[in-house]
Amino acid sequence: MRTFAALTGLITGVVLAAGLGASAQAAPAVSPSTRDDTLTAMQGEAYAWARYLAYAQGADFEHHADVAALFRRTARVERYDHFAMEAASIGFVGTDVENLSAAIAGEEYEATTLYPRFARQAARDGCAPAAELFTELAADEAVHAQQFRLARDALLHPEGSQNFPVGERVTPVPIRPGPPRCTGRTLDNLLAATRGESFAAARYGLYAEHARSDGQRRLGRLFDNTASQELGEHFAQTAQLAGLVATTEDNLRGAIDGEQYEATTMYPTFSRRAAAAGDEASADMFAEIAHDEAGHAHRFTDALIDLIT
Known part of the structure; x- marks a missing residue:
C-alpha cells in the first residue's frame, strides 16, 4: 500500500491539474x-x-x-x-469566472483521466464494486463540468439566453463501520478519491460563499449542491468501500x-x-x-x- 506521503502527492497532482493556481496574481505575496x-x-x-x-x-x-x-x-x-x-x-478564491474555470479543469480531469484510470485498475484487481463506482463518479464529474461551463458562459455573456444550472442537492449516503472491500492499488485509489472528494467539497463551499457575496445566488446554489454530492455521495461511497470507518x-x-x-x-x-x-x-x-x-x-x-x- 502506498504511504501517506504518496497518497498526498497524488492529490497534489490533482490539485495542480485542476489549475487552482490560476488566481496567483491576486494572492497575498508569499513564497x-x-x-x-x-x-x-x-x-x-x-x-x-x-x-x-x-x-x-x-x-x-x-x-x-x-x-x-x-x-x-x-x-x-x-x-x-x-x-x-x-x-x-x-x-x-478568485473571481467567480476564475473559480468556475478551476472547477471545470478539475472535474474534466477526474471525468476523463483520474476515475477512468482508477476504474481500469479496479477491474484488473478484481474489485467490481470499485470499478463500477469509479465509472459512475467519472460520469457524475462530467455532468459537473458541463454545468460549470454553462454557468461560466452565462456569467461571461449575460446578454444571452444561456441556461444557468443550479444542480441538485443529494441525500447523503450513510457510512457504516466495516472492513475494506478492495485491496492493493485499488484500495490506495479509493483512499486517494476520499481525499480528492473532500477537498472538492470544501473548496466548492468557499466558491459558493464568494458567489453569494457577489450577488450570484444561483451560482452559490450550484457550488453548494455540487459540494453536497462530492461529500455526501462521492466521499461517502468511496469511504465505505475503503473501510475508512472502523x-x-x-x-x-x-x-x-x-x-x-x-x-x-x-x-x-x-x-x-x-x-x-x-x-x-x-x-x-x-x-x-x-x-x-x-x-x-x-x-x-x-x-x-x-x-x-
Whole structure:
C-alpha cells in the first residue's frame, strides 16, 4: 500500500491539474514554498473535516453520542476555521469566472483521466464494486463540468439566453463501520478519491460563499449542491468501500495520531519554513493551528480513555 506521503502527492497532482493556481496574481505575496505548504495543509484539513464527520456517523451507529458530538465539533473547526483561514492566506478564491474555470479543469480531469484510470485498475484487481463506482463518479464529474461551463458562459455573456444550472442537492449516503472491500492499488485509489472528494467539497463551499457575496445566488446554489454530492455521495461511497470507518475506539486512535503529527511535526515544520522565507503571517498561522491540533489530540485522548475505561 502506498504511504501517506504518496497518497498526498497524488492529490497534489490533482490539485495542480485542476489549475487552482490560476488566481496567483491576486494572492497575498508569499513564497512558493509557503504556498505549496498551505495547499498541502488545506488538503489535510478538508480530509479531516470529511473523515471526522464519517467517524461521527460510526460513533452514532455504536451509540457513543458524546464522541459523535466531539467529532462533529472538531470537523467544523477543521473546515470553517483552519481550511478557510489557510485559503485566505494565499488568495485561494478568485473571481467567480476564475473559480468556475478551476472547477471545470478539475472535474474534466477526474471525468476523463483520474476515475477512468482508477476504474481500469479496479477491474484488473478484481474489485467490481470499485470499478463500477469509479465509472459512475467519472460520469457524475462530467455532468459537473458541463454545468460549470454553462454557468461560466452565462456569467461571461449575460446578454444571452444561456441556461444557468443550479444542480441538485443529494441525500447523503450513510457510512457504516466495516472492513475494506478492495485491496492493493485499488484500495490506495479509493483512499486517494476520499481525499480528492473532500477537498472538492470544501473548496466548492468557499466558491459558493464568494458567489453569494457577489450577488450570484444561483451560482452559490450550484457550488453548494455540487459540494453536497462530492461529500455526501462521492466521499461517502468511496469511504465505505475503503473501510475508512472502523470501530469508534480505532477511529479515535487514528484521529489522535493524525492530530499529534500535525501538532508536533507538520505545522511546526511549515511554520519554520514560512518564517525562514519571510512569510511571518503564515508562520504565525501555522503555529496557531499547531496549537489547535494539540488541543484536538488532547480531547480525543480524553474521549478514548472514557470509552475504554
